[in-house]
Amino acid sequence: MYAHVVRGERFVFPDLRDLLAKANEAKSGDALAGLAARSERERVAAKLALADVPLGDIADTPLIDDDVTRLLAAGHDRGAFAPLRSLTVGGFREFLLDHRTDGAALAGLHRAITPEVAAAVAKLMGNKELVYVAAKIRVVTRCRNTLGERGVFGVRVQPNHPTDDVGGILLAAIDGLCYGCGDAVIGVNPATESVDTVAAVLRALDRLIDVTGAPTQHCVLSHVTTQLAALERGAPVDLLFQSVAGTEAANRSFGVTPAMLKEGLERVRESHRGRAVSWVGDQVTYFETGQGSALSADAHGGIDQLTLEARAQGVARAFDPFLVNSVVGFIGPEYLADERQIVRAGLEDHFVGKLLGLPIGVDVCYTNHADADQNSADNLLLLLAAAGCNYVMGVPCADDVMLNYQSTSYHDAATVRELFGLHPAPEFAAWLEARGVFRAGRLAPAAARPALLAHLSALGG
CATH class of the missing domain: 3.20.20.70 (Aldolase class I)
Known part of the structure; x- marks a missing residue:
């Protein structure tokens, strides 16, 4: 369970799947599926709670048991991920935005980053930040x-x-x-x-x-x-x-x-x-x-x-x-x-x-x-x-x-x-x-x- 208080109101998110959904920017599809935050205040609370989640917790918590999850797990470079495990999502965001973190450094982490980790940190990024970090990376x-x-x-x-x-x-x-x-x-x-x-x-x-x-x-x-x-x-x-x-x-x-x-x-x-x-x-x-x-x-x-x-x-x-x-x-x-x-x-x-x-x-x-x-x-x-x-x-x-x-x-x-x-x-x-x-x-x-x-x-x- 995850929780965060915003202006005296306590918001509770029962599991990681719910937290990730509520922290997402507004999308009509998430609302249609009944997954979206019910208010901007709840969205902010979810983002703040997500920022404190260690990346290791995300990597260790399957959101669904299916062949996609198993395929993703088989391709995960756990050795390269080890130095990132204790970083929080918020800390990972700061690492990505740091001007000293260049494309070469990020290229060595591609197989270490799970899709769920990538999605989690994207939820904490502004549009300009999404552009800035992506521009560092070239994939040939x-x-x-x-x-x-x-x-x-x-x-x-x-x-x-x-x-x-x-x-x-x-x-x-x-x-x-x-x-x-x-x-x-x-x-x-x-x-x-x-x-x-x-x-x-x-x-x-x-x-x-x-x-x-x-x-x-x-x-x-x-x-x-x-x-x-x-x-x-x-x-x-x-x-x-x-x-x-x-x-x-x-x-x-x-x-x-x-x-x-x-x-x-x-x-x-x-x-x-x-x-x-x-x-x-x-x-x-x-x-x-x-x-x-x-x-x-x-x-x-x-x-x-x-x-x-x-x-x-x-x-x-x-x-x-x-x-x-x-x-x-x-x-x-x-x-x-x-x-x-x-x-x-x-x-x-x-x-x-x-x-x-x-x-x-x-x-x-x-x-x-x-x-x-x-x-x-x-x-x-x-x-x-x-x-x-x-x-x-x-x-x-x-x-x-x-x-x-x-x-x-x-x-x-x-x-x-x-x-x-x-x-x-x-x-x-x-x-x-x-x-x-x-x-x-x-x-x-x-x-x-x-x-x-x-x-x-x-x-x-």
């Missing part, structure tokens, strides 16, 4: 190129099409390349789970990369079993994708288990060894997370959204990902009601990912029935760029015509790079210069566009 990964180095701001080209028309997908993808986007991945969300369709899109994206010579990777974001079925039919799989959540029950609702992910990782790595591609690394998985997914599946187990997001990221960490991203406003206002909550969740998710050592990106997005707009997205995009986010989405005109939500555009990414002096992945940047799309590290005038658009005929688009 390698597949066909190198992503995550300091000064690199990657972009996923997301050329979705409502009927999975290959020509439309290729046109939107090449448009993104013309803006210097696509170094993170050219990733398509298919409209259907057809193996034939997924295989056709994978082959088309592979041809695009081959014909243009772009040093990047492709992915079709269907279910892991659909991608593996396409692989069995000879389709090339660069990155194996799956959405994951923070409880066994929520992952079961997605139709996925840790064993399936382990098998998929091994099969894709094996397939890479048989392909004539210049791989620069063997990180071959891509995971998406997002606050509210477990609640939407009625599988939250009484745990708050932020803590579940951290656990979902812990699942992703177990499979050596090349990319991870939080789709921060995609589920809707039932879980993140407005701009304030979406911005807060995006900064939390990015901060937690960096602490856990993940190559974390964010889909800065919102649905049309949320109390948010493109200015909201701009605000979060700029904050994440300052925080050293690995990558964001590039969607034609920021409007995804297949998923029916709003995100960030190719133009947005180009503007952020120029504003902050950021660049694409190094191999991709060299290719952009060679193609005339970039000149001296900056986006060239639109005259470069026809040269890439000419490739459509060779691709059959």
Whole structure:
């Protein structure tokens, strides 16, 4: 039991799960689940009580008994955690904010920090502090190129099409390349789970990369079993994708288990060894997370959204990902009601990912029935760029015509790079210069566009 007195009123929190939930910033999803603090005074009391909890108590207290908890426990570096055990959550916050604690020091603690510890300290951070600490940490990964180095701001080209028309997908993808986007991945969300369709899109994206010579990777974001079925039919799989959540029950609702992910990782790595591609690394998985997914599946187990997001990221960490991203406003206002909550969740998710050592990106997005707009997205995009986010989405005109939500555009990414002096992945940047799309590290005038658009005929688009 935990308790704290605020202005003469005593608040009691029966267990760690309740304390973590009550200490969370206001989220409509936590309120919907009946987990949120009932007043700001109770929220403050919970934060003050949480600040005094030793990290060892959090690491030793499973919030739920399931296969996610067991997976996270198996990956915990207890030796590296030992010096942190006696620190309180408040003390850990001070350690992270200390200017003497740099990225190298934090890199050595990635496997020592459990998801629940990362979530706990995030609850005590202000938005500026989430940005400041995350900006210290760089997480570098390698597949066909190198992503995550300091000064690199990657972009996923997301050329979705409502009927999975290959020509439309290729046109939107090449448009993104013309803006210097696509170094993170050219990733398509298919409209259907057809193996034939997924295989056709994978082959088309592979041809695009081959014909243009772009040093990047492709992915079709269907279910892991659909991608593996396409692989069995000879389709090339660069990155194996799956959405994951923070409880066994929520992952079961997605139709996925840790064993399936382990098998998929091994099969894709094996397939890479048989392909004539210049791989620069063997990180071959891509995971998406997002606050509210477990609640939407009625599988939250009484745990708050932020803590579940951290656990979902812990699942992703177990499979050596090349990319991870939080789709921060995609589920809707039932879980993140407005701009304030979406911005807060995006900064939390990015901060937690960096602490856990993940190559974390964010889909800065919102649905049309949320109390948010493109200015909201701009605000979060700029904050994440300052925080050293690995990558964001590039969607034609920021409007995804297949998923029916709003995100960030190719133009947005180009503007952020120029504003902050950021660049694409190094191999991709060299290719952009060679193609005339970039000149001296900056986006060239639109005259470069026809040269890439000419490739459509060779691709059959």
